[in-house]
């Protein structure tokens with residue numbers, strides 16, 4: 001697709017970013033494939049002790065690290081992990097907490113670019129004022145935890161109107177055509193989570209993956225049900241509607257377990273962690289995060305193929321809308 005302020009700032013070829021997906025869903029292999037295919041790949045630091053974060057970063061070949069980022073969920077902040085990430089990868093990305101100039105400065109001190117995911121124009125302004133290099137505008141269509149309640153087209157316009165820094169659009173985008181729409185509206189980059197959850201390199205539990213493939217966007221719901229194991233005040237999230245019904249129907253306190261870095265932890269009912277390949281139990285009743293973009297999840301594909309398809313389809317959609325462009329090549 002075209003060059004944008006996002007590709008210039010981060011030194012990548014394509015304005016696509018794989019969303020961070022914590023809890024072992026977005027693997028280092030996924031981030032590497034996306035970065036290698038021309039986009040920006042993201043690692044999660046959530047619940048990772050320093051040694052485990054170090055191992056995740058070391059799994060990314062050194063030449064790719066500039067095009068890989070580490071996400072920090074503010075209520076889970078570990079200052080040591082932040083220090084390590086900011087000195088090791090090209091981008092540190094914060095979410096689910098108010099923009100904080102001290103955290104932005106700490107991430108800049110290590111040499112990384114800094115982004116903040118926001119759900120309102122006021123938070124976008126706060127991110128720019130805090131010194132961020134870019135801001136991610138997350139619409140309510142997004143899978144996972146939600147920064148706000150505004151739909152992406154409305155939020156994107158309002159954020160573009162109030163900040164000068166590059167803006168990445170996130171939430172409900174699954175196809176190249178949808179990516180073209182936000183790029184055409186002025187976004188500098190596009191972040192996709194749910195679509196990359198069905199990449200061959202990602203690690204959702206097979207039952208979660210099958211549910212994603214079977215669902216479409218109308219099968220998702222905004223809820224605050226899955227609040228256990230989330231630090232701080234509850235935060236709304238978008239999940240497949242089927243898991244809300246299954247969790248409500250299951251009256252046990254503990255519905256499964258998962259291996260986490262060699263220890264087995266119990267998963268209570270209504271817990272925030274989504275089921276990954278190391279999870280057992282009542283998978284259908286766990287938090288099955290999905291954006292309305294789940295409509296675009298039809299099969300498992302290598303991440304590089306997803307990136308190439310997004311680029312090709314976005315290119316076609318942009319060209320079809322711009323007659324001068326589509327005739328220029330003839």
Ligand SMILES: Cc1cc2nc3c(=O)[nH]c(=O)nc-3n(C[C@H](O)[C@H](O)[C@H](O)COP(=O)(O)O)c2cc1C
Pocket residue numbers: 019020021022023025044046071073094095096117138141142143144145170171172173191192193194195197274289290291292293294
């Ligand atoms: C399964 C899943 C896990 C997520 N985990 C995180 C996370 O750990 N940190 C974060 O900042 N955002 C997380 N998100 C939200 C993404 O950053 C992004 O806003 C969202 O995926 C965009 O919507 P989409 O899923 O429709 O593409 C997650 C999203 C999903 C679907």
